[in-house]
Amino acid sequence: MKILVCVSNVPDTTTKITFSSDNTQFNTAGVQFILNPYDEIALAKAIELSEGGKGTVTVIHVGEASSEPTIRKALAIGADDAVRVNAAPRDGYFVSYQIAQYAKVNVFDLILTGRESIDYNGSQVAAMLGEFMDIPSISIIKKLEIEGNYASVEREIEGGKEILKVAFPFVASCAEGVTEPKIPNMRGIMSARTKPLQVLETSDIEKLATFKSYTTPPPRGSVTMLTADETEKLVNLLHNEAKVI
Amino acid sequence: MSVLVYAENAEGKFKKSTFEVVSYAKAVADLLNTDLTAISIGKVESNELSTLGKYGALRVLHVASDKLETFVTQAYASAISEAAKKESATVIVLANSFSGKGLAPRISVKLQAGLADSAVELPTIEGNSFTVKKTAFSGKAFAFVELNSATKIIALNPNSYHLTETGSEAVIEDFQPTIKDSDLRATVTDVVRATDKIALPEAELIVSAGRGLKGPENWAMVEELAEALGAATACSKPVSDAGWRPHEEHVGQTGIAVSPNLYIAIGISGAIQHLAGVSSSKTIVVINKDPDAPFFKVADYGIVGDAFEVIPKLTEAVKVYKSHS
Numbered sequence: 001m002k003i004l005v006c007v008s009n010v011p012d013t014t015t016k017i018t019f020s021s022d023n024t025q026f027n028t029a030g031v032q033f034i035l036n037p038y039d040e041i042a043l044a045k046a047i048e049l050s051e052g053g054k055g056t057v058t059v060i061h062v063g064e065a066s067s068e069p070t071i072r073k074a075l076a077i078g079a080d081d082a083v084r085v086n087a088a089p090r091d092g093y094f095v096s097y098q099i100a101q102y103a104k105v106n107v108f109d110l111i112l113t114g115r116e117s118i119d120y121n122g123s124q125v126a127a128m129l130g131e132f133m134d135i136p137s138i139s140i141i142k143k144l145e146i147e148g149n150y151a152s153v154e155r156e157i158e159g160g161k162e163i164l165k166v167a168f169p170f171v172a173s174c175a176e177g178v179t180e181p182k183i184p185n186m187r188g189i190m191s192a193r194t195k196p197l198q199v200l201e202t203s204d205i206e207k208l209a210t211f212k213s214y215t216t217p218p219p220r221g222s223v224t225m226l227t228a229d230e231t232e233k234l235v236n237l238l239h240n241e242a243k244v245i
Numbered sequence: 246m247s248v249l250v251y252a253e254n255a256e257g258k259f260k261k262s263t264f265e266v267v268s269y270a271k272a273v274a275d276l277l278n279t280d281l282t283a284i285s286i287g288k289v290e291s292n293e294l295s296t297l298g299k300y301g302a303l304r305v306l307h308v309a310s311d312k313l314e315t316f317v318t319q320a321y322a323s324a325i326s327e328a329a330k331k332e333s334a335t336v337i338v339l340a341n342s343f344s345g346k347g348l349a350p351r352i353s354v355k356l357q358a359g360l361a362d363s364a365v366e367l368p369t370i371e372g373n374s375f376t377v378k379k380t381a382f383s384g385k386a387f388a389f390v391e392l393n394s395a396t397k398i399i400a401l402n403p404n405s406y407h408l409t410e411t412g413s414e415a416v417i418e419d420f421q422p423t424i425k426d427s428d429l430r431a432t433v434t435d436v437v438r439a440t441d442k443i444a445l446p447e448a449e450l451i452v453s454a455g456r457g458l459k460g461p462e463n464w465a466m467v468e469e470l471a472e473a474l475g476a477a478t479a480c481s482k483p484v485s486d487a488g489w490r491p492h493e494e495h496v497g498q499t500g501i502a503v504s505p506n507l508y509i510a511i512g513i514s515g516a517i518q519h520l521a522g523v524s525s526s527k528t529i530v531v532i533n534k535d536p537d538a539p540f541f542k543v544a545d546y547g548i549v550g551d552a553f554e555v556i557p558k559l560t561e562a563v564k565v566y567k568s569h570s
Binding site: 122 | 262315316317318319342343346347348349353354355358359361362382384386387388389390391393394427430434435436437438439440442443444446447449450474495499502506507517528529530531543545547549550555558561562563565566570
Protein backbone atom coordinates (compact mmCIF):
# COMPACT_ATOMS: atom_id res chain seq x y z
CA MET A 1 0.00 0.00 0.00
CA LYS A 2 1.33 3.39 -1.01
CA ILE A 3 0.35 6.16 1.40
CA LEU A 4 0.78 9.90 1.00
CA VAL A 5 0.67 12.11 4.09
CA CYS A 6 0.22 15.87 3.68
CA VAL A 7 1.96 17.88 6.38
CA SER A 8 2.04 21.54 7.29
CA ASN A 9 4.42 23.72 9.24
CA VAL A 10 2.64 25.71 11.97
CA PRO A 11 3.45 27.92 14.97
CA ASP A 12 4.02 25.95 18.17
CA THR A 13 0.85 25.67 20.30
CA THR A 14 2.34 27.91 23.03
CA THR A 15 2.84 30.82 20.57
CA LYS A 16 1.35 34.15 21.49
CA ILE A 17 -0.17 35.32 18.21
CA THR A 18 0.70 38.91 17.17
CA PHE A 19 0.53 40.79 13.88
CA SER A 20 2.43 43.54 12.09
CA SER A 21 1.49 47.11 13.04
CA ASP A 22 -0.89 47.39 10.06
CA ASN A 23 -2.38 43.97 10.96
CA THR A 24 -1.71 42.46 7.53
CA GLN A 25 1.01 39.97 8.48
CA PHE A 26 1.43 37.34 11.18
CA ASN A 27 4.61 38.12 13.17
CA THR A 28 6.85 35.10 12.78
CA ALA A 29 9.85 36.63 14.59
CA GLY A 30 10.84 34.40 17.48
CA VAL A 31 8.09 31.90 16.68
CA GLN A 32 8.98 28.23 16.86
CA PHE A 33 7.43 26.25 13.99
CA ILE A 34 6.41 22.64 14.38
CA LEU A 35 4.87 19.76 12.46
CA ASN A 36 1.11 20.35 12.70
CA PRO A 37 -0.12 18.19 15.65
CA TYR A 38 -3.00 16.63 13.66
CA ASP A 39 -0.62 15.77 10.82
CA GLU A 40 1.47 13.86 13.36
CA ILE A 41 -1.56 11.65 13.96
CA ALA A 42 -2.03 11.10 10.21
CA LEU A 43 1.66 10.26 9.82
CA ALA A 44 1.65 7.84 12.75
CA LYS A 45 -1.37 6.06 11.27
CA ALA A 46 0.29 5.81 7.85
CA ILE A 47 3.42 4.32 9.41
CA GLU A 48 1.31 1.85 11.38
CA LEU A 49 -0.47 0.71 8.20
CA SER A 50 2.76 0.33 6.24
CA GLU A 51 4.89 -1.36 8.89
CA GLY A 52 6.39 -4.78 8.27
CA GLY A 53 6.83 -4.30 4.53
CA LYS A 54 3.13 -3.69 3.94
CA GLY A 55 3.70 -0.37 2.23
CA THR A 56 5.52 2.91 1.92
CA VAL A 57 4.86 6.38 3.32
CA THR A 58 5.65 9.56 1.41
CA VAL A 59 5.16 12.95 3.04
CA ILE A 60 4.34 16.00 0.96
CA HIS A 61 4.56 19.60 2.09
CA VAL A 62 3.82 22.83 0.29
CA GLY A 63 6.16 25.44 1.71
CA GLU A 64 9.43 27.26 1.48
CA ALA A 65 12.89 25.91 2.31
CA SER A 66 12.56 27.26 5.86
CA SER A 67 10.13 24.43 6.67
CA GLU A 68 12.66 21.67 5.96
CA PRO A 69 13.18 20.93 9.68
CA THR A 70 9.49 19.98 9.84
CA ILE A 71 9.88 17.66 6.83
CA ARG A 72 12.98 16.09 8.39
CA LYS A 73 11.00 15.55 11.59
CA ALA A 74 8.36 13.64 9.57
CA LEU A 75 11.13 11.54 8.03
CA ALA A 76 12.62 10.95 11.49
CA ILE A 77 9.26 9.75 12.75
CA GLY A 78 9.27 7.14 10.00
CA ALA A 79 8.21 8.38 6.55
CA ASP A 80 10.25 6.79 3.74
CA ASP A 81 10.66 9.83 1.53
CA ALA A 82 9.45 13.41 1.18
CA VAL A 83 8.36 15.93 -1.40
CA ARG A 84 8.34 19.69 -0.95
CA VAL A 85 6.49 21.90 -3.38
CA ASN A 86 8.47 25.11 -3.30
CA ALA A 87 5.98 27.92 -2.59
CA ALA A 88 4.45 29.83 0.29
CA PRO A 89 1.21 27.94 1.10
CA ARG A 90 -1.21 30.78 0.32
CA ASP A 91 -4.46 28.92 1.06
CA GLY A 92 -6.12 25.50 1.10
CA TYR A 93 -7.14 25.74 -2.56
CA PHE A 94 -3.57 26.44 -3.69
CA VAL A 95 -2.04 23.78 -1.44
CA SER A 96 -4.48 21.02 -2.37
CA TYR A 97 -4.07 21.79 -6.08
CA GLN A 98 -0.28 21.42 -5.81
CA ILE A 99 -0.63 18.12 -3.96
CA ALA A 100 -3.17 16.89 -6.51
CA GLN A 101 -0.73 17.53 -9.39
CA TYR A 102 1.83 15.32 -7.66
CA ALA A 103 -0.63 12.62 -6.59
CA LYS A 104 -2.17 12.30 -10.07
CA VAL A 105 1.21 11.28 -11.47
CA ASN A 106 2.47 9.31 -8.50
CA VAL A 107 -0.44 7.03 -7.68
CA PHE A 108 -1.33 6.41 -4.02
CA ASP A 109 -3.85 4.05 -2.41
CA LEU A 110 -4.49 6.31 0.54
CA ILE A 111 -3.89 9.99 1.26
CA LEU A 112 -4.01 11.22 4.86
CA THR A 113 -3.98 14.74 6.28
CA GLY A 114 -4.57 16.20 9.73
CA ARG A 115 -8.13 17.40 10.44
CA GLU A 116 -6.95 21.01 10.11
CA SER A 117 -3.81 23.05 10.52
CA ILE A 118 -3.71 24.86 13.84
CA ASP A 119 -2.94 28.22 12.16
CA TYR A 120 -5.73 28.81 9.63
CA ASN A 121 -8.00 25.96 10.77
CA GLY A 122 -9.59 25.69 7.34
CA SER A 123 -10.13 21.90 7.23
CA GLN A 124 -10.01 22.37 3.46
CA VAL A 125 -7.11 20.42 2.03
CA ALA A 126 -8.42 16.83 2.36
CA ALA A 127 -11.80 17.53 0.75
CA MET A 128 -10.40 19.82 -1.96
CA LEU A 129 -7.77 17.21 -2.80
CA GLY A 130 -10.50 14.59 -3.05
CA GLU A 131 -12.39 16.81 -5.49
CA PHE A 132 -9.34 17.70 -7.60
CA MET A 133 -8.60 13.98 -7.90
CA ASP A 134 -12.26 12.86 -8.14
CA ILE A 135 -11.89 10.35 -5.31
CA PRO A 136 -13.84 10.07 -2.01
CA SER A 137 -12.85 12.27 0.91
CA ILE A 138 -13.82 11.70 4.51
CA SER A 139 -13.20 14.71 6.72
CA ILE A 140 -12.39 14.42 10.43
CA ILE A 141 -12.05 10.71 11.08
CA LYS A 142 -11.51 9.06 14.45
CA LYS A 143 -10.74 5.52 13.32
CA LEU A 144 -9.46 3.78 10.19
CA GLU A 145 -9.12 0.05 9.61
CA ILE A 146 -8.35 -1.84 6.43
CA GLU A 147 -10.73 -4.63 5.49
CA GLY A 148 -9.55 -6.18 2.22
CA ASN A 149 -10.27 -3.84 -0.66
CA TYR A 150 -12.11 -1.40 1.56
CA ALA A 151 -11.44 0.68 4.60
CA SER A 152 -13.77 0.98 7.54
CA VAL A 153 -13.71 4.56 8.73
CA GLU A 154 -15.34 6.33 11.65
CA ARG A 155 -16.23 9.97 11.08
CA GLU A 156 -17.12 12.42 13.84
CA ILE A 157 -20.57 14.05 13.71
CA GLU A 158 -22.23 16.39 16.22
CA GLY A 159 -23.03 14.22 19.22
CA GLY A 160 -21.95 10.93 17.68
CA LYS A 161 -20.21 9.12 14.88
CA GLU A 162 -20.81 7.65 11.46
CA ILE A 163 -19.20 4.43 10.28
CA LEU A 164 -18.39 4.27 6.58
CA LYS A 165 -17.09 1.71 4.13
CA VAL A 166 -14.82 3.41 1.59
CA ALA A 167 -13.20 2.08 -1.59
CA PHE A 168 -9.52 2.86 -2.25
CA PRO A 169 -8.10 5.25 -3.23
CA PHE A 170 -9.46 7.94 -0.94
CA VAL A 171 -8.43 10.90 1.20
CA ALA A 172 -9.14 11.22 4.92
CA SER A 173 -8.34 13.92 7.47
CA CYS A 174 -7.34 12.54 10.86
CA ALA A 175 -8.37 13.73 14.32
CA GLU A 176 -7.47 12.52 17.80
CA GLY A 177 -8.41 8.89 18.26
CA VAL A 178 -7.06 7.58 14.94
CA THR A 179 -3.83 6.63 16.69
CA GLU A 180 -1.21 8.09 19.02
CA PRO A 181 1.52 10.34 17.57
CA LYS A 182 4.96 8.72 17.36
CA ILE A 183 8.11 10.18 18.87
CA PRO A 184 11.20 9.83 16.66
CA ASN A 185 13.99 7.62 18.03
CA MET A 186 17.73 8.21 17.55
CA ARG A 187 17.92 5.82 14.59
CA GLY A 188 15.07 7.67 12.93
CA ILE A 189 16.69 11.05 13.49
CA MET A 190 19.99 9.81 12.01
CA SER A 191 18.39 8.20 8.97
CA ALA A 192 16.15 11.23 8.31
CA ARG A 193 19.19 13.19 7.15
CA THR A 194 19.79 10.88 4.21
CA LYS A 195 16.23 9.98 3.22
CA PRO A 196 15.22 11.35 -0.20
CA LEU A 197 13.64 14.83 -0.26
CA GLN A 198 12.48 15.93 -3.68
CA VAL A 199 11.76 19.62 -4.35
CA LEU A 200 9.15 20.44 -7.00
CA GLU A 201 8.10 23.71 -8.58
CA THR A 202 4.50 24.91 -8.35
CA SER A 203 1.70 24.72 -10.87
CA ASP A 204 -0.38 27.82 -11.62
CA ILE A 205 -3.90 28.12 -10.32
CA GLU A 206 -6.28 31.06 -10.01
CA LYS A 207 -6.59 32.83 -6.68
CA LEU A 208 -10.07 32.62 -5.12
CA ALA A 209 -9.45 33.92 -1.61
CA THR A 210 -6.97 36.32 -0.03
CA PHE A 211 -6.14 36.83 3.63
CA LYS A 212 -6.29 40.62 3.93
CA SER A 213 -5.85 41.37 7.61
CA TYR A 214 -6.03 40.02 11.13
CA THR A 215 -7.24 40.97 14.55
CA THR A 216 -7.06 39.48 18.03
CA PRO A 217 -10.09 38.97 20.28
CA PRO A 218 -10.97 42.08 22.33
CA PRO A 219 -9.65 41.99 25.90
CA ARG A 220 -12.20 40.63 28.34
CA GLY A 221 -13.64 42.75 31.16
CA SER A 222 -12.59 42.39 34.77
CA VAL A 223 -13.46 39.35 36.83
CA THR A 224 -16.01 39.37 39.67
CA MET A 225 -14.67 37.15 42.44
CA LEU A 226 -17.02 35.24 44.71
CA THR A 227 -16.48 32.88 47.61
CA ALA A 228 -17.23 29.17 47.64
CA ASP A 229 -20.37 29.92 49.68
CA GLU A 230 -21.76 32.35 47.12
CA THR A 231 -22.96 29.85 44.50
CA GLU A 232 -26.53 31.16 44.77
CA LYS A 233 -25.23 34.65 44.07
CA LEU A 234 -23.33 33.29 41.06
CA VAL A 235 -26.51 31.74 39.65
CA ASN A 236 -28.30 35.08 40.13
CA LEU A 237 -25.52 36.96 38.38
CA LEU A 238 -25.55 34.51 35.48
CA HIS A 239 -29.28 35.04 35.15
CA ASN A 240 -29.65 38.78 35.83
CA GLU A 241 -26.30 40.29 34.86
CA ALA A 242 -24.75 38.01 32.24
CA LYS A 243 -28.20 36.82 31.07
CA VAL A 244 -26.86 33.48 29.94
CA ILE A 245 -29.17 31.19 31.91
CA MET B 246 -28.40 35.90 -8.88
CA SER B 247 -29.60 34.25 -5.68
CA VAL B 248 -28.34 32.86 -2.37
CA LEU B 249 -28.45 29.12 -1.73
CA VAL B 250 -28.27 27.69 1.78
CA TYR B 251 -27.66 24.03 2.61
CA ALA B 252 -30.01 23.08 5.45
CA GLU B 253 -28.39 20.18 7.26
CA ASN B 254 -30.68 17.76 9.11
CA ALA B 255 -30.04 15.21 11.83
CA GLU B 256 -32.35 12.21 11.47
CA GLY B 257 -34.95 14.22 9.60
CA LYS B 258 -34.98 17.22 11.95
CA PHE B 259 -33.36 20.62 11.63
CA LYS B 260 -31.35 21.79 14.59
CA LYS B 261 -30.86 25.31 15.90
CA SER B 262 -27.52 25.54 14.07
CA THR B 263 -29.37 25.03 10.77
CA PHE B 264 -31.78 27.86 11.58
CA GLU B 265 -28.77 30.06 12.42
CA VAL B 266 -27.30 29.30 9.01
CA VAL B 267 -30.62 30.02 7.25
CA SER B 268 -31.03 33.30 9.19
CA TYR B 269 -27.48 34.30 8.20
CA ALA B 270 -28.04 33.37 4.54
CA LYS B 271 -31.26 35.42 4.53
CA ALA B 272 -29.31 38.45 5.82
CA VAL B 273 -26.74 37.95 3.02
CA ALA B 274 -29.58 37.72 0.47
CA ASP B 275 -31.02 40.98 1.85
CA LEU B 276 -27.62 42.68 1.50
CA LEU B 277 -27.61 41.59 -2.15
CA ASN B 278 -31.27 42.41 -2.73
CA THR B 279 -32.04 38.89 -3.79
CA ASP B 280 -33.94 35.80 -2.67
CA LEU B 281 -32.92 32.87 -0.51
CA THR B 282 -33.41 29.28 -1.60
CA ALA B 283 -32.63 26.34 0.68
CA ILE B 284 -31.61 22.82 -0.27
CA SER B 285 -32.32 19.87 2.01
CA ILE B 286 -31.01 16.37 1.29
CA GLY B 287 -32.39 13.13 2.74
CA LYS B 288 -35.69 12.18 4.33
CA VAL B 289 -37.28 15.22 5.93
CA GLU B 290 -41.07 15.62 6.33
CA SER B 291 -42.64 18.51 4.43
CA ASN B 292 -43.90 20.28 7.58
CA GLU B 293 -40.32 20.28 8.85
CA LEU B 294 -39.02 21.54 5.49
CA SER B 295 -41.48 24.41 5.47
CA THR B 296 -40.13 25.69 8.84
CA LEU B 297 -37.12 26.95 6.89
CA GLY B 298 -39.47 29.63 5.54
CA LYS B 299 -39.74 31.09 9.02
CA TYR B 300 -36.06 32.05 8.88
CA GLY B 301 -36.28 33.51 5.40
CA ALA B 302 -36.07 30.74 2.78
CA LEU B 303 -38.57 31.43 0.03
CA ARG B 304 -38.25 27.97 -1.53
CA VAL B 305 -36.83 24.67 -0.40
CA LEU B 306 -35.34 22.25 -2.91
CA HIS B 307 -35.87 18.80 -1.46
CA VAL B 308 -33.65 15.94 -2.61
CA ALA B 309 -35.29 12.70 -1.51
CA SER B 310 -33.31 10.16 -3.54
CA ASP B 311 -32.73 6.79 -1.80
CA LYS B 312 -29.08 6.99 -2.80
CA LEU B 313 -28.69 10.15 -0.73
CA GLU B 314 -30.50 9.03 2.38
CA THR B 315 -27.24 8.99 4.35
CA PHE B 316 -24.44 11.52 4.11
CA VAL B 317 -21.86 10.81 1.39
CA THR B 318 -19.65 13.85 1.03
CA GLN B 319 -18.95 13.50 -2.68
CA ALA B 320 -22.58 12.94 -3.69
CA TYR B 321 -23.95 15.69 -1.44
CA ALA B 322 -21.35 18.12 -2.79
CA SER B 323 -22.47 17.24 -6.34
CA ALA B 324 -26.14 17.75 -5.47
CA ILE B 325 -25.53 21.14 -3.83
CA SER B 326 -23.30 22.29 -6.72
CA GLU B 327 -25.94 21.30 -9.27
CA ALA B 328 -28.60 23.18 -7.31
CA ALA B 329 -26.33 26.24 -7.17
CA LYS B 330 -25.97 26.18 -10.96
CA LYS B 331 -29.70 25.66 -11.51
CA GLU B 332 -30.50 28.58 -9.18
CA SER B 333 -27.69 30.78 -10.58
CA ALA B 334 -26.57 31.15 -6.97
CA THR B 335 -23.69 33.56 -6.47
CA VAL B 336 -23.42 32.79 -2.75
CA ILE B 337 -23.68 29.40 -1.04
CA VAL B 338 -23.97 29.27 2.74
CA LEU B 339 -23.39 26.15 4.85
CA ALA B 340 -22.75 25.32 8.50
CA ASN B 341 -19.11 24.91 9.47
CA SER B 342 -20.17 21.59 11.01
CA PHE B 343 -18.42 18.24 10.70
CA SER B 344 -20.37 17.58 7.50
CA GLY B 345 -20.02 21.15 6.28
CA LYS B 346 -16.24 20.91 6.60
CA GLY B 347 -16.35 17.98 4.20
CA LEU B 348 -18.76 19.59 1.74
CA ALA B 349 -17.72 23.23 1.40
CA PRO B 350 -14.16 22.56 0.10
CA ARG B 351 -15.45 20.09 -2.53
CA ILE B 352 -18.08 22.58 -3.72
CA SER B 353 -15.39 25.27 -3.80
CA VAL B 354 -13.33 23.21 -6.25
CA LYS B 355 -16.34 22.13 -8.35
CA LEU B 356 -17.56 25.69 -8.82
CA GLN B 357 -14.19 27.48 -8.59
CA ALA B 358 -15.80 29.43 -5.78
CA GLY B 359 -13.75 31.11 -3.06
CA LEU B 360 -14.45 29.65 0.38
CA ALA B 361 -14.50 31.47 3.71
CA ASP B 362 -14.72 28.80 6.41
CA SER B 363 -15.31 29.36 10.15
CA ALA B 364 -17.17 32.64 9.50
CA VAL B 365 -18.35 34.56 12.56
CA GLU B 366 -19.98 37.67 11.06
CA LEU B 367 -21.89 38.84 8.00
CA PRO B 368 -19.65 39.68 5.03
CA THR B 369 -18.73 43.26 4.15
CA ILE B 370 -19.72 43.65 0.51
CA GLU B 371 -18.03 46.05 -1.90
CA GLY B 372 -18.90 45.56 -5.54
CA ASN B 373 -18.13 41.94 -6.36
CA SER B 374 -15.89 41.53 -3.35
CA PHE B 375 -16.84 39.95 0.01
CA THR B 376 -14.72 40.30 3.13
CA VAL B 377 -15.53 37.68 5.75
CA LYS B 378 -14.30 37.56 9.36
CA LYS B 379 -13.26 34.06 10.41
CA THR B 380 -11.60 32.49 13.43
CA ALA B 381 -7.90 31.69 12.98
CA PHE B 382 -4.98 30.39 15.02
CA SER B 383 -7.43 28.09 16.80
CA GLY B 384 -9.33 30.94 18.42
CA LYS B 385 -6.30 33.09 19.27
CA ALA B 386 -7.12 35.51 16.42
CA PHE B 387 -9.50 36.40 13.60
CA ALA B 388 -8.62 36.74 9.92
CA PHE B 389 -10.43 38.76 7.27
CA VAL B 390 -10.68 36.79 4.04
CA GLU B 391 -11.50 38.51 0.78
CA LEU B 392 -13.42 36.54 -1.83
CA ASN B 393 -13.39 37.87 -5.40
CA SER B 394 -14.60 34.85 -7.37
CA ALA B 395 -17.95 35.03 -9.17
CA THR B 396 -19.42 32.44 -6.81
CA LYS B 397 -18.64 32.55 -3.11
CA ILE B 398 -19.05 30.04 -0.29
CA ILE B 399 -19.38 30.88 3.40
CA ALA B 400 -19.29 28.22 6.13
CA LEU B 401 -20.71 29.71 9.34
CA ASN B 402 -19.48 28.71 12.80
CA PRO B 403 -22.15 27.50 15.26
CA ASN B 404 -23.41 30.02 17.86
CA SER B 405 -22.13 32.91 15.71
CA TYR B 406 -25.36 34.34 14.33
CA HIS B 407 -28.71 35.00 15.98
CA LEU B 408 -31.95 33.39 14.82
CA THR B 409 -34.10 35.83 12.85
CA GLU B 410 -37.70 35.00 12.10
CA THR B 411 -38.63 36.96 9.03
CA GLY B 412 -40.71 34.86 6.69
CA SER B 413 -43.51 32.38 6.73
CA GLU B 414 -43.85 28.97 5.11
CA ALA B 415 -41.44 28.04 2.36
CA VAL B 416 -42.56 26.50 -0.93
CA ILE B 417 -41.22 22.97 -1.26
CA GLU B 418 -40.01 21.69 -4.63
CA ASP B 419 -38.64 18.27 -5.47
CA PHE B 420 -35.15 18.38 -6.88
CA GLN B 421 -33.47 15.40 -8.52
CA PRO B 422 -29.77 15.96 -9.10
CA THR B 423 -27.69 13.69 -11.33
CA ILE B 424 -25.56 11.50 -9.09
CA LYS B 425 -22.76 9.57 -10.78
CA ASP B 426 -21.85 6.11 -9.46
CA SER B 427 -18.35 7.41 -8.87
CA ASP B 428 -19.84 9.80 -6.29
CA LEU B 429 -20.95 6.80 -4.22
CA ARG B 430 -17.68 5.02 -3.51
CA ALA B 431 -18.13 5.65 0.21
CA THR B 432 -21.22 4.35 1.97
CA VAL B 433 -22.46 4.86 5.51
CA THR B 434 -22.90 1.52 7.28
CA ASP B 435 -23.94 2.81 10.70
CA VAL B 436 -24.76 6.03 12.51
CA VAL B 437 -24.40 6.29 16.27
CA ARG B 438 -25.94 9.40 17.75
CA ALA B 439 -26.37 10.06 21.46
CA THR B 440 -29.77 11.73 21.38
CA ASP B 441 -29.81 12.43 25.11
CA LYS B 442 -26.60 14.49 25.02
CA ILE B 443 -25.98 18.02 23.77
CA ALA B 444 -23.35 18.14 21.03
CA LEU B 445 -20.38 20.15 22.26
CA PRO B 446 -19.65 22.29 19.16
CA GLU B 447 -23.21 23.66 19.18
CA ALA B 448 -23.74 23.83 22.94
CA GLU B 449 -24.88 27.14 24.44
CA LEU B 450 -23.88 26.11 27.95
CA ILE B 451 -20.77 24.07 28.75
CA VAL B 452 -19.42 22.62 31.98
CA SER B 453 -15.76 21.74 31.52
CA ALA B 454 -13.39 20.13 33.98
CA GLY B 455 -9.67 19.46 34.19
CA ARG B 456 -7.07 17.62 36.18
CA GLY B 457 -8.33 19.31 39.34
CA LEU B 458 -11.04 16.65 39.36
CA LYS B 459 -8.32 14.11 40.21
CA GLY B 460 -9.78 11.13 38.36
CA PRO B 461 -12.50 9.90 35.98
CA GLU B 462 -14.47 8.49 38.91
CA ASN B 463 -15.25 12.06 40.00
CA TRP B 464 -17.01 13.07 36.77
CA ALA B 465 -20.46 12.17 38.06
CA MET B 466 -20.66 15.52 39.86
CA VAL B 467 -19.61 17.36 36.69
CA GLU B 468 -22.32 15.56 34.75
CA GLU B 469 -24.85 16.31 37.44
CA LEU B 470 -24.10 20.03 37.26
CA ALA B 471 -24.25 19.91 33.45
CA GLU B 472 -27.58 18.11 33.58
CA ALA B 473 -29.03 20.60 36.05
CA LEU B 474 -28.05 23.43 33.69
CA GLY B 475 -28.90 21.62 30.47
CA ALA B 476 -25.25 21.98 29.46
CA ALA B 477 -22.79 19.86 27.50
CA THR B 478 -19.70 18.47 29.23
CA ALA B 479 -16.15 19.17 28.10
CA CYS B 480 -12.62 18.68 29.39
CA SER B 481 -9.02 19.86 29.08
CA LYS B 482 -6.33 18.10 27.03
CA PRO B 483 -4.56 16.34 29.94
CA VAL B 484 -7.90 14.79 30.87
CA SER B 485 -8.60 13.36 27.41
CA ASP B 486 -4.93 12.35 26.98
CA ALA B 487 -5.17 10.39 30.22
CA GLY B 488 -8.27 8.65 28.89
CA TRP B 489 -10.50 10.00 31.67
CA ARG B 490 -12.85 11.45 29.05
CA PRO B 491 -13.34 10.82 25.31
CA HIS B 492 -11.33 12.89 22.80
CA GLU B 493 -14.41 14.59 21.38
CA GLU B 494 -14.83 16.41 24.72
CA HIS B 495 -11.36 17.99 24.49
CA VAL B 496 -11.65 21.76 24.15
CA GLY B 497 -8.58 23.77 23.16
CA GLN B 498 -6.11 24.48 20.40
CA THR B 499 -5.68 20.85 19.36
CA GLY B 500 -9.21 19.88 20.31
CA ILE B 501 -12.33 21.80 19.40
CA ALA B 502 -12.99 25.50 19.67
CA VAL B 503 -16.34 26.39 21.22
CA SER B 504 -18.37 29.59 21.43
CA PRO B 505 -21.06 29.04 24.05
CA ASN B 506 -22.98 31.67 26.03
CA LEU B 507 -21.59 30.18 29.22
CA TYR B 508 -18.38 28.21 29.79
CA ILE B 509 -17.79 26.96 33.33
CA ALA B 510 -14.20 25.79 33.82
CA ILE B 511 -13.55 23.71 36.91
CA GLY B 512 -10.06 22.65 37.97
CA ILE B 513 -8.51 23.86 34.71
CA SER B 514 -5.48 26.13 35.15
CA GLY B 515 -5.93 27.93 31.80
CA ALA B 516 -2.91 27.13 29.62
CA ILE B 517 -2.72 29.26 26.45
CA GLN B 518 -3.74 26.23 24.33
CA HIS B 519 -6.94 25.75 26.33
CA LEU B 520 -7.80 29.46 26.39
CA ALA B 521 -7.54 29.55 22.57
CA GLY B 522 -10.47 27.16 22.32
CA VAL B 523 -12.77 29.15 24.61
CA SER B 524 -11.95 32.76 23.72
CA SER B 525 -15.24 33.21 21.86
CA SER B 526 -17.33 32.25 24.90
CA LYS B 527 -19.72 35.02 25.95
CA THR B 528 -19.38 34.45 29.69
CA ILE B 529 -16.67 32.46 31.47
CA VAL B 530 -16.89 31.18 35.04
CA VAL B 531 -13.70 29.79 36.58
CA ILE B 532 -13.61 27.61 39.66
CA ASN B 533 -10.10 26.78 40.84
CA LYS B 534 -8.42 26.28 44.20
CA ASP B 535 -5.32 28.12 42.98
CA PRO B 536 -5.95 31.90 43.16
CA ASP B 537 -3.07 32.42 40.69
CA ALA B 538 -4.53 30.16 37.99
CA PRO B 539 -4.13 32.06 34.66
CA PHE B 540 -7.73 31.21 33.74
CA PHE B 541 -9.01 33.86 36.23
CA LYS B 542 -7.48 36.57 33.99
CA VAL B 543 -10.02 35.85 31.23
CA ALA B 544 -12.93 34.97 33.53
CA ASP B 545 -16.07 37.04 34.08
CA TYR B 546 -16.82 35.32 37.39
CA GLY B 547 -14.39 33.42 39.56
CA ILE B 548 -14.53 31.30 42.67
CA VAL B 549 -11.36 30.30 44.46
CA GLY B 550 -12.26 27.05 46.09
CA ASP B 551 -12.10 23.31 46.11
CA ALA B 552 -13.96 21.73 43.19
CA PHE B 553 -15.37 18.98 45.38
CA GLU B 554 -16.89 21.58 47.67
CA VAL B 555 -18.06 24.10 45.05
CA ILE B 556 -19.58 21.77 42.43
CA PRO B 557 -22.26 20.24 44.69
CA LYS B 558 -23.17 23.68 46.06
CA LEU B 559 -23.42 25.15 42.57
CA THR B 560 -25.50 22.20 41.37
CA GLU B 561 -27.85 22.72 44.31
CA ALA B 562 -28.10 26.46 43.58
CA VAL B 563 -28.87 25.74 39.91
CA LYS B 564 -31.56 23.23 40.87
CA VAL B 565 -33.19 25.74 43.23
CA TYR B 566 -33.07 28.41 40.52
CA LYS B 567 -34.55 26.02 37.92
CA SER B 568 -37.36 24.99 40.27
CA HIS B 569 -38.43 28.64 40.57
CA SER B 570 -38.12 29.59 36.91
